[in-house]
Amino acid sequence: MSSTTDTPQTSTDAAGAFVVHPSAAPATDEVRTAALAAPKFGTVFTDHMARISWSQQAGWHDRRVEAYGPLQLDPACAVLHYAQEIFEGLKAYRHADGSVWTFRAGANAARFASSARRLALPVLPEQDFLAAIEALVRTDVDWVPSGDEMSLYLRPFMYASENFIGVRATLEAEFLVIASPVGPYFASGVHPVSIWVAEDYHRAGAGGTGAAKCGGNYAASLVAQQEAYTQGCEQVCFLDSETNTYLEELGGMNVFVVGADGRVLTPELTGSILEGVTRSSIIQLLTDAGRTVEERRISLAEVRAGLETGEVAEVFACGTAAVVTPIGRLAGNGFDLTVGDGTAGAVTTAIRAELTDIQYGRLADRHGWMHRLV
Known part of the structure; x- marks a missing residue:
């Protein structure tokens, strides 16, 4: 946790x-x-x-x-x-x-x-x-x-x-x-985004500044973001720098994978991944709802296979700016896969609604997360 x-x-x-x-x-x-x-x-x-x-x-x-x-x-x-x-x-x-x-x-x-x-x-x-x-x-x-x-x-x-x-x-x-x-972060409304998996660039490495929120991490992500644009994608997903195998995070968001069996996976915090406040909040809300949430290493191969067999039902990203963003397409060198039916899934939609309802005071704040300023 x-x-x-x-x-x-x-x-x-x-x-x-x-x-x-x-x-x-x-x-x-x-x-x-x-x-x-x-x-x-x-x-x-x-x-x-x-x-x-x-x-x-x-x-x-x-x-x-x-x-x-x-x-x-x-x-x-x-x-x-x-x-x-x-x-x-x-x-x-x-x-x-x-x-x-x-x-x-x-x-x-x-x-x-x-x-x-x-x-x-x-x-x-x-x-x-x-x-x-x-x-x-x-x-x-x-x-x-x-x-x-x-x-x-x-x-x-x-x-x-x-x-x-x-x-x-x-x-x-x-x-x-x-x-x-x-x-809204996305002017046209919440819609599934397409993600390019970077294999030639890395956001951070072991012992580096990946867990810190500093500008250098974001500067390091921009060339890969440009590559994503050239591939017709809106965001980039980085792999770990040691093995180039495991999902880490997007340029500015954490990532979650929802299985067809209802389990939810998210990359564990290894020191090279930002500990997102939205990420930890989502883990808590999913756990409250009785879902199994696993924080562990998730290989790109596992996600690709799951998308091909249907074992992976949804993928979404999260962060303060965009809150929760459904991912409808995952592409990279040698693959281009649709996530589910390409639309926002039920778990993604529900968790986004619950989180924003708490933030805007439409739902009870049972964890004491809100602080009144005025």
Whole structure:
């Protein structure tokens, strides 16, 4: 079972420690209303951003919310040369009564701390992570959209900000949270995607940064993503770097395989796979429903054979941005297979509905995953 845990989701006065410096030029009501009418993923941002500075001498300090705007970086800024940075992704959801909530933010905070340790960055206390999100959302609450599949996407990140050229851990860092109102990840609605299995490229290897959420992992995935596009596919699936045999994850999502017998498989966490918050939530919900969930190594050969015989009924991917995405086609060098009948399967559809119903307050939150912000 996944080791991702949640910090108790109690409201904290720590958000009050953030000094708010209001933007001198916030968006007008008309501009904001237009942006919220049909938000595109990650293209429009709110008026403010939360920020905390760190130095080896002073520790974490200067907690503030300030106007969203460009960052001024020296050409020698360490992050530009050695890629010492990490990030997270989570959402704020507006419920029917107008209140605003996050989903398992404590798990994101814990993973952010783990990523920081792996990238030799200072560890941000979980209380500061949660308080920064709360302070920003309270300031820009009018930017949280309402409506089906709409939310405020939150992007916490940290980077090495010391002006220094030399291979060592930074002595200065900046932590920020920015926010973007978003609609459905797929503008045309949820539909089965086609996946290209990369055999010449790998996302991460043993002892590397695969379990950390850092930009380098995503940069390493992009050339394989381009290859997928040339093959008529929308996403890429990576295999393990040691044997080039076992499924690991997509470029930005974890993967699940549903058997015709109802069992559900997902690649075990080996250190080169990101421990997805959505992934662990799905495992819990499937287990609650009485399904057998196995976290183990899954070979490409096993999946291919299962698709050919019908023993594999469904395949889906999951992540914060897209939530749950059905996979309708799996292709690679020498094979091109349809998953089931090419449509979203019953298990995929049901788990997506249950998860989003919890997030939007339409279903009881029996695990205490939701945390009210406003």
